[in-house]
Amino acid sequence: MPRKKIKQIGKLEKADLTSKNETKEQSSDLASILDEIKAQKGVIGYILRADTSAAVDMKDPSKIIDYAILSSSALESAEKISTAFKLGKIDSIVVECSDLKALLVAVGDHRVSVFMEKTMDHKSIYNELM
Amino acid sequence: MNEQVYSVAFKSALTEIRRICPDINESFILMDNGNMVTLEEQNIGPNIMRALRSLQNLTENAESTCGLDDLLIDGEDGEVYVSRVNGMFFITALTKKADVTHLRTITKIVLPTLVKVLDSVSLETAPPPAPLDQPPLFQTTRLESTPAIVPELIVEEENIEETAAIEKIEEAPTQDFQEIYEAKTEEEMEPEDFQQESDLPCQQLIVDMFGGFLVRLDTVQIDSDILDRWSSKLDLKKISEVDVVTFDGKVARCKVKVIRDKKLEARGIIRIPEKLCDKLKLKKGELVKVKPVLPESE
Numbered sequence: 016m017p018r019k020k021i022k023q024i025g026k027l028e029k030a031d032l033t034s035k036n037e038t039k040e041q042s043s044d045l046a047s048i049l050d051e052i053k054a055q056k057g058v059i060g061y062i063l064r065a066d067t068s069a070a071v072d073m074k075d076p077s078k079i080i081d082y083a084i085l086s087s088s089a090l091e092s093a094e095k096i097s098t099a100f101k102l103g104k105i106d107s108i109v110v111e112c113s114d115l116k117a118l119l120v121a122v123g124d125h126r127v128s129v130f131m132e133k134t135m136d137h138k139s140i141y142n143e144l145m
Numbered sequence: 146m147n148e149q150v151y152s153v154a155f156k157s158a159l160t161e162i163r164r165i166c167p168d169i170n171e172s173f174i175l176m177d178n179g180n181m182v183t184l185e186e187q188n189i190g191p192n193i194m195r196a197l198r199s200l201q202n203l204t205e206n207a208e209s210t211c212g213l214d215d216l217l218i219d220g221e222d223g224e225v226y227v228s229r230v231n232g233m234f235f236i237t238a239l240t241k242k243a244d245v246t247h248l249r250t251i252t253k254i255v256l257p258t259l260v261k262v263l264d265s266v267s268l269e270t271a272p273p274p275a276p277l278d279q280p281p282l283f284q285t286t287r288l289e290s291t292p293a294i295v296p297e298l299i300v301e302e303e304n305i306e307e308t309a310a311i312e313k314i315e316e317a318p319t320q321d322f323q324e325i326y327e328a329k330t331e332e333e334m335e336p337e338d339f340q341q342e343s344d345l346p347c348q349q350l351i352v353d354m355f356g357g358f359l360v361r362l363d364t365v366q367i368d369s370d371i372l373d374r375w376s377s378k379l380d381l382k383k384i385s386e387v388d389v390v391t392f393d394g395k396v397a398r399c400k401v402k403v404i405r406d407k408k409l410e411a412r413g414i415i416r417i418p419e420k421l422c423d424k425l426k427l428k429k430g431e432l433v434k435v436k437p438v439l440p441e442s443e
Contacts, residue, residue, distance in 0.1 A: 069392065071432075080349060080434040081209045084394045088206040092199040093218045096227075099196035100171065100238040102220025111215035112207055 059130040062086055086128040155182040158259050168243035175234040230256040346375050347436040350415040354422050354429050366416035369403040375437045386438035391425050
């Protein structure tokens with residue numbers, strides 16, 4: 016009997032480790048995709064948020080907080096608008112300002128905000144992320 | 146020209162736009178005076194009011210980057226397109242198959258033209274806009290035309306929920322060391338604050354935590370160079386308070402002192418008490434935006 020218990024615990028730990036590894040792999044894949052996106056002309060930078068962490072990469076670091084606030088308030092606003100108009104699960108959010116554009120998408124457990132110049136095609140960025 | 150004429154004109158515009166784009170489920174125009182124009186059959190529920198308030202919050206936050214023009218939310222069961230035209234919001238709920246580009250083109254042509262025509266007609270017919278019969282459904286706050294009211298009073302009277310949230314935070318400090326803690330959310334900050342903010346210098350700093358038995362919860366530490374620079378720029382003898390803005394938009398108003406530890410000087414850091422970091426959900430090494438607070442008398 017005790018042996019069985021040990022085996023079960025072992026299995027659980029293994030499963031937990033596998034899911035953690037998958038999350039890590041997903042995260043590193045996403046980070047590399049975002050790095051490629053960031054290298055494109057017209058892309059200003061990105062914010063990658065997970066439940067407990069966030070990665071920010073901006074060409075102009077002095078604006079990081081402004082972009083982060085814009086991104087979080089856009090997410091909050093979109094959630095409330097989605098509830099009000101019964102849109103269901105949000106697929107993507109596009110915020111357009113006078114000279115920049117932000118694409119916000121959920122990729123797995125991560126929320127990605129890509130900031131770009133207004134003239135850029137956000138659909139191609141979306142396709143690269145999804 | 147009477148505001149009701151504008152309202153009637155916008156209502157007809159909404160009807161016409163709906164005819165051109167049959168994929169529109171619902172559409173509203175939120176005018177710059179806070180009035181809402183809708184098609185007759187539509188009801189404005191509390192959820193929509195909440196959504197509009199959050200939209201207003203987003204607009205205010207977007208001012209620091211470059212101002213909100215358009216917002217498109219693509220959901221599983223439909224889309225919402227928000228367009229800002231001449232200070233008004235045109236909000237449309239669409240089906241999934243709707244052609245947003247087409248709608249955008251129409252909106253950006255029809256509404257500005259309509260506003261221009263109405264404005265020119267109202268200039269010709271001299272009487273100023275008559276007061277509204279009913280109070281506006283949704284009051285927008287405009288940066289340019291804010292009355293000179295003390296912000297705290299508005300918070301106390303109008304925003305009971307938010308006040309409760311502050312009280313919760315204020316309860317936390319222990320009384321033993323007479324710790325005082327003030328926190329303001331972005332939502333609480335009145336338009337006046339935002340107007341002043343644009344003139345205030347601000348600095349991004351890296352969070353460094355510190356703790357201790359006699360550490361005051363309400364006091365942060367910053368380089369003397371930064372404080373000197375701010376005080377000379379603002380023509381003040383001393384900066385005694387700062388607003389710490391976190392990554393998530395949380396704002397904490399704290400007293401400020403100079404970093405005494407010479408090893409930590411000129412490193413672009415802000416030393417924040419551990420307890421305050423916990424409340425603001427900040428970690429060591431994260432970035433925050435720090436702004437000086439002008440004394441009330443000045």
